[in-house]
Amino acid sequence: MSNQLVIRNALPADLDAIISLDRTTPDADKPDYWRGIFEHYVVKGRADRIFLVAEKRGTVIGFIVGEVRAWEFGSPPCGWVFALAVSPDAREHGTGKRMWDEICRRLKKTGVTTVRTMANLDQKLTLSFLRAMGLRTGRYIELEKQLD
Amino acid sequence: MKLNKASLLGLIAVLELADDPEQQLSTTDIAEKYDISTHHLAKVMRNLVHKGVVQAMRGVGGGYRFAGNPNRTTLLDIIQLFETMESELDLPHWSKAADPIISELQSITNEIDDVTKAILETITLSAALKNMHLRSEATKNNGASS
Numbered sequence: 001m002s003n004q005l006v007i008r009n010a011l012p013a014d015l016d017a018i019i020s021l022d023r024t025t026p027d028a029d030k031p032d033y034w035r036g037i038f039e040h041y042v043v044k045g046r047a048d049r050i051f052l053v054a055e056k057r058g059t060v061i062g063f064i065v066g067e068v069r070a071w072e073f074g075s076p077p078c079g080w081v082f083a084l085a086v087s088p089d090a091r092e093h094g095t096g097k098r099m100w101d102e103i104c105r106r107l108k109k110t111g112v113t114t115v116r117t118m119a120n121l122d123q124k125l126t127l128s129f130l131r132a133m134g135l136r137t138g139r140y141i142e143l144e145k146q147l148d
Numbered sequence: 149m150k151l152n153k154a155s156l157l158g159l160i161a162v163l164e165l166a167d168d169p170e171q172q173l174s175t176t177d178i179a180e181k182y183d184i185s186t187h188h189l190a191k192v193m194r195n196l197v198h199k200g201v202v203q204a205m206r207g208v209g210g211g212y213r214f215a216g217n218p219n220r221t222t223l224l225d226i227i228q229l230f231e232t233m234e235s236e237l238d239l240p241h242w243s244k245a246a247d248p249i250i251s252e253l254q255s256i257t258n259e260i261d262d263v264t265k266a267i268l269e270t271i272t273l274s275a276a277l278k279n280m281h282l283r284s285e286a287t288k289n290n291g292a293s294s
């Protein structure tokens with residue numbers, strides 16, 4: 001068991017750890033969502049679907065999930081990172097950055113040159129982290145409307 | 149977005165000081181380096197001290213030192229010491245007939261202000277300084293290779 005931080009592909013056995021980690025974020029509890037994501041990104045893994053975990057002393061302390069999406073909204077293939085979390089007591093030790101760098105490295109290997117993500121305006125912590133990773137406002141604007 | 153002069157001077161002073169939290173600089177040092185008015189800057193520095201962002205050091209070699217955490221202080225924190233960042237519709241008075249237009253314009257400027265604030269609120273001084281250094285490096289390297 002390594003004391004070093006290891007960034008590795010998620011395994012089916014990591015599902016419960018991911019569900020627990022997700023409970024530490026401001027988002028709603030959603031175990032069924034994670035079961036579905038695991039089915040697609042871990043069990044039937046593909047090179048362009050990436051689910052990584054950060055592990056220290058045998059414990060999963062973080063995860064990041066992304067994939068290549070092509071021609072959504074007319075955009076040429078690009079990387080999307082759509083979930084990211086580090087356990088609250090393990091934050092600010094560089095784990096988020098290590099996972100971010102690794103997923104970007106893997107995305108780049110598939111041939112894409114851009115990575116995108118989205119975060120709620122209220123999630124200042126996530127936004128500060130993403131800014132620190134060098135992300136800027138992109139060329140696509142998210143618009144929305146309440147359906148009456 | 150148009151930053152007022154005090155915010156701009158505040159950002160210059162704070163970024164300069166936060167770039168090396170050990171350094172102590174006087175108003176004149178900063179004003180000379182950036183070719184800005186000492187008089188305006190002195191007022192801004194007093195405000196920054198009052199708000200606890202910088203510390204005035206006494207004694208020989210006095211001057212100011214950055215007193216915050218560059219990883220937690222955001223650009224918006226500094227700007228909001230000097231202005232509110234709310235767009236204003238510069239119409240001193242209007243008749244009732246303009247109300248629907250003003251309401252619509254206000255809802256649009258609110259939308260713009262929310263995004264502007266969200267950007268400024270998530271760029272820490274450290275992140276801004278890092279980008280500045282990367283940009284200067286890139287400019288230097290481009291200059292060297294051309």
Ligand SMILES: CC(C)(COP(=O)(O)OP(=O)(O)OC[C@H]1O[C@@H](n2cnc3c(N)ncnc32)[C@H](O)[C@@H]1OP(=O)(O)O)[C@@H](O)C(=O)NCCC(=O)NCCS
Binds near residue numbers: 084091093095219
């Ligand atoms: C965002 C998050 C992943 C960052 O993970 P982390 O391991 O703490 O990040 P790192 O230690 O690698 O930090 C990298 C950089 O991000 C920035 N950063 C991290 N935490 C920050 C904070 N609290 N305030 C400001 N900037 C911060 C810093 O610039 C830092 O660089 P530095 O260490 O050189 O200062 C973590 O805070 C988190 O899980 N937040 C909740 C995420 C969430 O809600 N997810 C649900 C949606 S999927």
